[in-house]
Amino acid sequence: MPTLMINGVEIVTPGPMSILEAARGAGIEIPHYCYHPGLSVVGQCRMCQVEVEKMPKLATACNTAAAEGMVVSTNSSRVEKARRAVLEFYLLNHPLDCAVCDRGGECPLQDYTLKYGPGESRSVEPKVQRAKHKVLGPHVVFDAERCILCTRCVRFCHEVPKTGELGVFSRGERSEINLFPGKLLDNAYSGNVIDLCPVGALTSRQYRFQSRPWDLVRQIESVCPLCSNGCNVVLDVRNRQQRDELLRIRPRENPAVNRWWMCDEGRFGFGYLYAAERLRVAYGREEGGQVPVAVDELTGRVADTVRRIVQAHGEGAIGCVVSSRHTNEELFLVRRFFLDILRTPHLDYRVRPVQSEETDASEDGILRRTDKTPNSRGARDLAILPGQDGLDVKGMIAAAQAGRLKALFVFEEDLVRELPDLPVREALSRLDLLVTSSLVPNETTALAHVVLPALATAEKDGSLTNFQGRIQKIRRALAPPGACRSLAEILQDVARRLGWDLGDIEPERVWAAIGEQSGPYRGIGWKEWRAIGPQGLLPEELRAASREPRPERHES
Amino acid sequence: MSFEKVLTRYQDIPGYTGTLDAYEAQGGYQALRKALKEMQPAEIIEAVKRSGLRGRGGAGFPCGVKWGFIPKDSPKPVYLVVNGDESEPGTFKDRMLIEEEPHQILEGIVLASYAIGCHQAFLYCRGEFVRGARMLRRALDEAYAKGYIGRRILGSGFDLEVVLHRGAGAYICGEETGLLESLEGKRGQPRPKPPFPAISGLYRCPTVVNNVETLSNIPHILLRGPEWYAGIGPAKSTGPRLFSVSGHVERPGNYELPMSVTLRQLIFEHAGGIRGGRRLKAVIPGGSSSPVLTEQHLDVGMDFDSLAAAGSMGGSGAVIVMDDTTCMVRVGEIVSRFYHHESCGQCTQCREGTAWLHKTLRRIEHGQGREADLDLLLDMCDNMKGKTICVLSDAAAMPIESYLEHFRDEFERHVRERACPFGEGSGD
Numbered sequence A: 001m002p003t004l005m006i007n008g009v010e011i012v013t014p015g016p017m018s019i020l021e022a023a024r025g026a027g028i029e030i031p032h033y034c035y036h037p038g039l040s041v042v043g044q045c046r047m048c049q050v051e052v053e054k055m056p057k058l059a060t061a062c063n064t065a066a067a068e069g070m071v072v073s074t075n076s077s078r079v080e081k082a083r084r085a086v087l088e089f090y091l092l093n094h095p096l097d098c099a100v101c102d103r104g105g106e107c108p109l110q111d112y113t114l115k116y117g118p119g120e121s122r123s124v125e126p127k128v129q130r131a132k133h134k135v136l137g138p139h140v141v142f143d144a145e146r147c148i149l150c151t152r153c154v155r156f157c158h159e160v161p162k163t164g165e166l167g168v169f170s171r172g173e174r175s176e177i178n179l180f181p182g183k184l185l186d187n188a189y190s191g192n193v194i195d196l197c198p199v200g201a202l203t204s205r206q207y208r209f210q211s212r213p214w215d216l217v218r219q220i221e222s223v224c225p226l227c228s229n230g231c232n233v234v235l236d237v238r239n240r241q242q243r244d245e246l247l248r249i250r251p252r253e254n255p256a257v258n259r260w261w262m263c264d265e266g267r268f269g270f271g272y273l274y275a276a277e278r279l280r281v282a283y284g285r286e287e288g289g290q291v292p293v294a295v296d297e298l299t300g301r302v303a304d305t306v307r308r309i310v311q312a313h314g315e316g317a318i319g320c321v322v323s324s325r326h327t328n329e330e331l332f333l334v335r336r337f338f339l340d341i342l343r344t345p346h347l348d349y350r351v352r353p354v355q356s357e358e359t360d361a362s363e364d365g366i367l368r369r370t371d372k373t374p375n376s377r378g379a380r381d382l383a384i385l386p387g388q389d390g391l392d393v394k395g396m397i398a399a400a401q402a403g404r405l406k407a408l409f410v411f412e413e414d415l416v417r418e419l420p421d422l423p424v425r426e427a428l429s430r431l432d433l434l435v436t437s438s439l440v441p442n443e444t445t446a447l448a449h450v451v452l453p454a455l456a457t458a459e460k461d462g463s464l465t466n467f468q469g470r471i472q473k474i475r476r477a478l479a480p481p482g483a484c485r486s487l488a489e490i491l492q493d494v495a496r497r498l499g500w501d502l503g504d505i506e507p508e509r510v511w512a513a514i515g516e517q518s519g520p521y522r523g524i525g526w527k528e529w530r531a532i533g534p535q536g537l538l539p540e541e542l543r544a545a546s547r548e549p550r551p552e553r554h555e556s
Numbered sequence B: 001m002s003f004e005k006v007l008t009r010y011q012d013i014p015g016y017t018g019t020l021d022a023y024e025a026q027g028g029y030q031a032l033r034k035a036l037k038e039m040q041p042a043e044i045i046e047a048v049k050r051s052g053l054r055g056r057g058g059a060g061f062p063c064g065v066k067w068g069f070i071p072k073d074s075p076k077p078v079y080l081v082v083n084g085d086e087s088e089p090g091t092f093k094d095r096m097l098i099e100e101e102p103h104q105i106l107e108g109i110v111l112a113s114y115a116i117g118c119h120q121a122f123l124y125c126r127g128e129f130v131r132g133a134r135m136l137r138r139a140l141d142e143a144y145a146k147g148y149i150g151r152r153i154l155g156s157g158f159d160l161e162v163v164l165h166r167g168a169g170a171y172i173c174g175e176e177t178g179l180l181e182s183l184e185g186k187r188g189q190p191r192p193k194p195p196f197p198a199i200s201g202l203y204r205c206p207t208v209v210n211n212v213e214t215l216s217n218i219p220h221i222l223l224r225g226p227e228w229y230a231g232i233g234p235a236k237s238t239g240p241r242l243f244s245v246s247g248h249v250e251r252p253g254n255y256e257l258p259m260s261v262t263l264r265q266l267i268f269e270h271a272g273g274i275r276g277g278r279r280l281k282a283v284i285p286g287g288s289s290s291p292v293l294t295e296q297h298l299d300v301g302m303d304f305d306s307l308a309a310a311g312s313m314g315g316s317g318a319v320i321v322m323d324d325t326t327c328m329v330r331v332g333e334i335v336s337r338f339y340h341h342e343s344c345g346q347c348t349q350c351r352e353g354t355a356w357l358h359k360t361l362r363r364i365e366h367g368q369g370r371e372a373d374l375d376l377l378l379d380m381c382d383n384m385k386g387k388t389i390c391v392l393s394d395a396a397a398m399p400i401e402s403y404l405e406h407f408r409d410e411f412e413r414h415v416r417e418r419a420c421p422f423g424e425g426s427g428d
Helices: A020-025 A076-091 A107-118 A153-159 A192-195 A264-268 A295-313 A330-340 A376-382 A393-401 A424-429 A488-497 A507-514 A526-532 A539-547 B019-025 B030-038 B041-051 B063-068 B093-098 B102-116 B130-146 B177-185 B211-226 B227-229 B263-270 B304-309 B326-343 B350-367 B373-386 B392-417
Strands: A002-008 A009-012 A049-052 A071-073 A140-142 A166-169 A176-177 A202-205 A216-223 A230-242 A241-251 A283-286 A291-294 A316-324 A408-413 A432-439 A452-455 A462-465 A471-474 B078-083 B118-125 B161-166 B205-210 B240-247 B251-260 B281-285 B316-323
Touching: A002 A020, A009 A020, A049 A076, A049 B227, A071 B205, A076 A107, A076 B350, A153 A166, A176 A507, A192 A241, A202 A488, A216 A241, A216 A471, A230 B093, A241 A264, A283 A295, A295 A316, A295 A408, A295 A432, A295 A452, A295 A488, A316 A330, A316 A393, A330 A376, A330 A462, A330 A488, A330 A507, A330 B177, A376 A462, A393 A424, A507 A526, B019 B102, B019 B130, B030 B102, B030 B211, B041 B063, B041 B211, B041 B227, B063 B205, B078 B102, B078 B211, B093 B102, B093 B130, B093 B211, B093 B240, B102 B118, B102 B130, B102 B161, B102 B205, B102 B211, B118 B130, B118 B177, B130 B161, B177 B205, B205 B211, B211 B227, B240 B263, B251 B263, B263 B281, B263 B316, B281 B326, B281 B392, B326 B350, B326 B392, B350 B373, B350 B392, B373 B392
Parallel strands: A002 A071, A316 A408, A408 A432, A432 A452, B078 B118, B078 B205, B118 B161, B240 B316
Antiparallel strands: A002 A009, A049 A071, A140 A202, A166 A176, A216 A230, A230 A241, A283 A291, A283 A452, A462 A471, B240 B251, B281 B316
16 A cells, blocks of 8 residues: 655555556546556556656656655656647647537647647648548547547457457558458447547547537436446537437446446437437327327326226226336336235236346446346336236236236336237237326337326436446436426326325435335435435445444544 | 677688588587586576676667576566667668578577577567578578477477567567567557566566677677676677778778777778768767767777767667768758658657657758757757657657757758758768
């Protein structure tokens, strides 16, 4: 655990590490380009040079071990001159593209030049010209003039997806990063090079020319909903033509979940939020087919039908299939509505084999997982499962077909498509009441008496539990289109019409009730939920923390 | 001065072909026989240390000391890598040894391998040495056939394989860690040091990298004794050295001499003086990376320390002589063009600096220089020195600094007169 001084500040390192890592841990910035904590160290860019007492030459902080008793300066005049020179060397051939470059405004080359670089150019030589806006793959476009040859992208492709599409070719001033012959930059994680590139050499085709960072009105921390890994993300929203639009998704660092990366599907695949087919109003089945109906009217119809069915056939004639796309708070309220208050035992979330057989596993050895819903673990932890003598999903289909189940609520699952081996269409057609919610119309909603437009993950607050059991918060970044309302509001509406009350339905307040139930979330009340930070929380960590003696503060 | 040649003794044998038979006839491989029979590896290392032999590739590091850095009890294999990638402008002595006396090198390789515990040695030969590679291949085949290389050499328990590998045309592959990267099949990009090759070299195993001429000395040290060797030349720069003399001299060529020879003696007594009786203007004493010397330095001894004290370096022993028809700005343009072409491109200062240096000098030589360019060049050089993974950046910068130091008025004339005062094709 070497102790060293950096700029007069004493730093105790927790273990062997470089000077750069020790400084980062202590909040001291040492500018750098080629270094990245998730990649191999090469020490090429020469930006991170520091002065170390007793070393005659400047040392690169990224690959010099922090040693006991070292005295380091990151801002001596020698360091400042060397650092200014490195930036000057970069700027010799770097094109003055800022006005048209997507990186402008969030560019480490701009930032370091302003802080540490020369104010004017001393060069009168023509700049080297190279290929510009060259498409490398489905998601990434390359500008060879802007490239500063930090090689982060090359190392990333070799070391993380291990596809190695990129290399450095030629040498010296003629060095250029390019695809190996016959290759495209099309691995499942290609978008990460956009984050890694310190300049605008590698940029997003999707985001190209869409915005400046200062025009983004909201940068919301949330979680990707496309599989059970729950990669931490930031949603970048811009207001254009009086409408808020999600323009870009980027990963957030979380050492336990996704480190620094996310897959391309999650990063670029948010077009579904704006799909033309997206349901914006609710539909009810009438004589001529499904027609738009106000939600208030529909909740009334639902309540009436439920009352009628319970009276005629009992609570056991009603079932609910709720998707593990929902938040923990929504799932909890669904369980309260159906199991606790309506008192039917037929409730389940396990639609796919990966859920019913609990075979969720890594799909590619990196981040993607085989369960493509984000909250199966939350559903399990909250016991969104059949009650005493209750039916699972398959059982409910069979019961519907046999005429024993009269009403089924299907929230955000297209059962017709997910269960092709079962007579789903037939079964659902026999129901007296089929209530569905969905983002888009599908073969299941086509059979329904009530179709409710659902909210997407980006349009609500709440939490999701990833496959590790980590509770992670999502935050609303966008207003939903049209008349979409939260499931919690709709259930509360139906409940009230039936003379019941679901209690507080605000996501935070729901945890007051969750924390009191037995199960993995016992003890996590709304105070604890509120304290969950951007890296999420494993319930064990909370219990361990409450057992640890707290450090005492002695005021003198 | 008359000096009994050691490395180029063969040149006195009329019709010498460099075959194994010819090499043996003049005493070749006797050192190997003696060492394998009578000496332990540790003794050989001691002998080389006592001889005072310093590396002949350019750095001048004590050879025996470098061998001593190899860990004695490493579980990893130890490698010897022979640097035959002679590329320093002005240097052509390794080429001569490779083409004309390859067995001397091979004998040195086997002795060095035995000393450090290496059982697989790699001989990296510059790609452009087509004839040289052929000669080495022939010599290796002969040596294998005779049992000087291979299993149980000369009936001893010592096994050695020697792999010949040809380079692909990059100066930076003569940098020891650039060479190792190239040998491993990667781009020839130097590695940060530490760790040094003796600890982590070829395939991250303990490795000694030695120059071709350095290894050629080993058989002689062991056969005639380190004390004899240490008696040749100055105490801290012992043994014979091959000086490649080129430029405006009557007799350019390789000269084997002790390092007690002075620059004056080398140029005027051995190489016949300046061509056409003209006047000496400048001398590059140790390859293009070395700072230039002038008339005032002619009495400097050609040993490592004297040359360093004079503000230059022994380097590769390549002596480039320039007379008074030479434009020093043009020299700067030519020298900087080389480094611009050869930078590997890893480090920002070298990748961009070698290019900027060259473009600026070219502009000045063609009459488009500005006042500010001269101090700009000096600042560029300062920013390029001591801050990169390898010293190519320093090698590009130091000579230019020296041309500005000794010939600033010439640069200023170019700027003032907006033309090269020596005219087109000066110094050819």
